[in-house]
Amino acid sequence: MAEIGKFNFLRVVRQASQGLYLDGGAYGEILLPRRYAPPSVIPGSDVEVFIYSDSEDRLVATTETPHAVVGEFACLKVLGFNHRIGAFLDLGLSKDLLLPMSEQNGHVAPGDRIIVYLMLDERSDRLVASMKLNRHINRTKPLYQDGEAVDLLIADETPLGFNAIVENAHWGLLYHSDLNAALQPGQRMQGYVKTVRPDGKIDLRLDDTGYQRISPLTQKILDKLKESGGHLDLDDSSPPEAIRYAFGVSKKSFKQAIGALLREGRIRFEHGGVQLVDVD
CATH class of the missing domain: 2.40.50.140 (Nucleic acid-binding proteins)
Structure with missing residues (x-):
């Protein structure tokens, strides 16, 4: 049976001057107006359509793509x-x-x-x-993993940051301290799960802090050090805004990267920043 407010694959039953009539199951025949009917679609074939009610509350089909469907x-x-x-x-x-x-x-x-x-x-x-x-938000405890990439819809701003709808299901929060610029309600973007708290609330970030993120970041820091003569006026005590402006990442990611470089003996802390030890 056809689902209202969603995309459906429906069989073309017959053709008329108004358009194509589709098999809507218990809803009977549903008209796909001629202006929306693909020329190649004929009786007996299937067509993907969106089903909704017209101005006279009759079910009608369209091949137009709505901005969202039921449940979104x-x-x-x-x-x-x-x-x-x-x-x-x-x-x-x-x-x-x-x-x-x-x-x-x-x-x-x-x-x-x-x-x-x-x-x-x-x-x-x-x-x-x-x-x-x-x-309409899902109230079951989220099963996301720390560091998991998720789709976000920015909803509104709070004193702590920006509320976001995670994977069209749960509430999450992007903290001001992890952002280098304000966001706008309605923005869609990819984010990452920072952590899922015991109460089910999700803390988010916009950069991946896992190994795949840190490895390229360490090279980016080394390149920046070489370009600046071996010294960088940033360290683990620098403001998050300065770090994000320079590298486009959170302070936590930056600290993880310079920690890796320190363990490798590639850099040392010096004069309120980091100093390159071994220039290749």
Whole structure:
């Protein structure tokens, strides 16, 4: 059976002047309007489509690609607002996505970009959005490993840093001290799990602190030392911002790298920085 608000592979049942009619299972035939029908698709073949309700609440198919599907978090632009119904968001389709008044948090206005969760209305099966993110965050204890690469959606800023939705499922936090620049809600990026706390909260970072990261970083530090005449005005007591500006990594990563170089006898601490011992 077709799934509303998601991509489906459906069989073409018949062709008509309006377009192609698809087998929607218990939903019956679903129209794929002619303007969205690929020329090569004919009755008997399968086509990948997104299913949603049109302005008259009839199920319709499209080959357009929405910005998100049911069960996903996304940052969408507010296109309009009706005080009786709610806000209308740009989903990337010919029909806008409704954010009902009951699902809003605070004031929204046209032009705003907001983080929402896509879901089906329980009574009507219509695709709608919700700003009440905590209702839809996975509350089971995360099983991520320290250092694991994860996809992030930046949600909002707190006094400690930036909240991010991890793998479309859990809350995580990027600390200000690990960042060299402010982030913007709605940004998508790859991050890394710093640690999963006993209470299930996830601390994140934007750089990989594992061996694969440290090895290239040690060479980068050596190259920088050679370029600067053998001395670098950075050490393990330098501000995190200065380290990230120079090397694009966190202070922890930098300390791990210079620790490795110290153990190898390649550098020593000197004059408030590090000094190259062996210039190749």
